[in-house]
Amino acid sequence: MFLNDQSFQPVSVFRFGAASSLLLAVFALSGCYVEVGPNPSAYYDTEVNYSTDITDFSTKYLVLTAVTPLALAMEAPEMIADPDDYTAPRSVQRAVVTETTYTYLYDDWYCDAGGYTEIEAEADTTSYSDGFTYVDIQLSSESHNCTGWSKGTAYMVNSDLFYDVYGWYDDWQNKIDSVNGALSGELVTSFSGKAIDYSHLDVTINDISPNDYAIQVRADLALDYDWDFEYAKLTTSSTLHWYRYDSHPHQGKVRISDGHTWVTLRFDAGGVWREDSSYHDSYYSWYELGY
Numbered sequence: 001m002f003l004n005d006q007s008f009q010p011v012s013v014f015r016f017g018a019a020s021s022l023l024l025a026v027f028a029l030s031g032c033y034v035e036v037g038p039n040p041s042a043y044y045d046t047e048v049n050y051s052t053d054i055t056d057f058s059t060k061y062l063v064l065t066a067v068t069p070l071a072l073a074m075e076a077p078e079m080i081a082d083p084d085d086y087t088a089p090r091s092v093q094r095a096v097v098t099e100t101t102y103t104y105l106y107d108d109w110y111c112d113a114g115g116y117t118e119i120e121a122e123a124d125t126t127s128y129s130d131g132f133t134y135v136d137i138q139l140s141s142e143s144h145n146c147t148g149w150s151k152g153t154a155y156m157v158n159s160d161l162f163y164d165v166y167g168w169y170d171d172w173q174n175k176i177d178s179v180n181g182a183l184s185g186e187l188v189t190s191f192s193g194k195a196i197d198y199s200h201l202d203v204t205i206n207d208i209s210p211n212d213y214a215i216q217v218r219a220d221l222a223l224d225y226d227w228d229f230e231y232a233k234l235t236t237s238s239t240l241h242w243y244r245y246d247s248h249p250h251q252g253k254v255r256i257s258d259g260h261t262w263v264t265l266r267f268d269a270g271g272v273w274r275e276d277s278s279y280h281d282s283y284y285s286w287y288e289l290g291y
Contacts, residue, residue: 054232054258055276057225063272063289065196066254066265069183069217070240072161073205076181077213077244079137080167083123086139113154115145131172139163155191167207176244179207197222198234208241215240217254232258240267248291 079086087105105121121139128134143159165181183203189196201219208214216239221232233256240252253266266273271285 054230054256054261054263055278056228059274059284060289061225062256062263069201069203070215070249073183073203073215074242076165076205077176077179079165080135080169080176080179083125083135083137087121087123111146111148113147113149115147117141117143117146133169133171136166157189159187161185175210181205193226195224211244213242215242230258232256248286
C-alpha cells in the first residue's frame with residue numbers, strides 16, 4: 001500500500017580517501033535510493049495526495065530516512081578494527097609489544113561529479129603485551145556539494161559530521177572486543193527531486209558482540225518528497241540492532257513524527273513493519289525495499 005517508488009535502486013557504498021579509504025557516511029550499503037526506473041508512471045503513488053502529512057510519505061523513503069544514520073554509525077566498528085584505514089599510514093603495526101601511537105590526517109577528496117569533502121582525523125592507539133589494542137579516534141567529515149552518479153542519476157551530499165569512537169581490539173584473535181561510538185552533526189542528501197535534511201543528528205553505538213551492535217538515533221528532519229514537504233523528528237522507540245557487514249538492522253523500532261501524525265518502522269531480520277497514526281499497518285520484506 002505504501003511501498004511505491006519501486007523505481008528506486010540501492011546505491012553501493014561510497015568510500016573515499018587519499019592515503020586511506022573512508023565511508024562518506026551518507027549513501028551506505030543499506031541506505032540510499034535514486035529514481036532510475038524506465039517508466040516511473042508505472043509506479044505512480046496513488047496514496048500520496050501532496051498534503052503535509054507524514055503518513056503520506058512512501059515506505060521506501062521513510063526507511064531510507066531511518067536507516068541512513070544507522071548505516072553511518074556502523075562505520076564505528078571498522079574504525080576500531082583498522083584505524084589505519086582512517087588516518088595516515090603508520091610505519092609500525094599494532095600488536096604484541098607495548099606501544100603508543102598517535103596519527104593524524106587532514107585531506108580533501110574531490111567527488112566524482114563535482115564538489116569536495118574535507119576529512120580531518122586523529123587516532124591514539126595503545127598496544128599491550130597481552131595482545132589487546134586500545135583505540136581512540138575522532139573524525140570529522142565536511143562535504144560541500146559532493147555529487148556522484150548512480151545508473152545515470154545524480155545525487156548530492158552536504159554534511160558536517162563528527163565521529164567520536166573508542167574501543168578495544170583483540171589482535172591475537174583478530175576480532176573487535178568492544179566499541180563505544182557517537183556520531184553527530186548535520187547532513188543533507190538530495191536525489192531525483194527529493195531530499196532528506198538531518199539536523200541535530202545524535203547517534204550512539206555500542207557492541208553487543210563482536211558482530212552485533214546496538215544503536216540509538218534521534219534527529220530533526222526536513223523531508224522533501226516531490227510535492228510533499230514536512231518537518232519531523234526521528235526517534236528510537238526500541239534499541240536498533242545491526243550485524244556487522246549486514247545491509248540493514250535486524251531488530252528495533254523508530255518513529256518519525258511531525259507532532260500531529262506519525263509512522264513507526266519496526267525492523268526484523270526479514271523486513272519492516274510500517275504502522276501509522278491513520279491506523280494502517282503493512283509489512284515489507286527487505287527484498288521488496290531493495291536491500
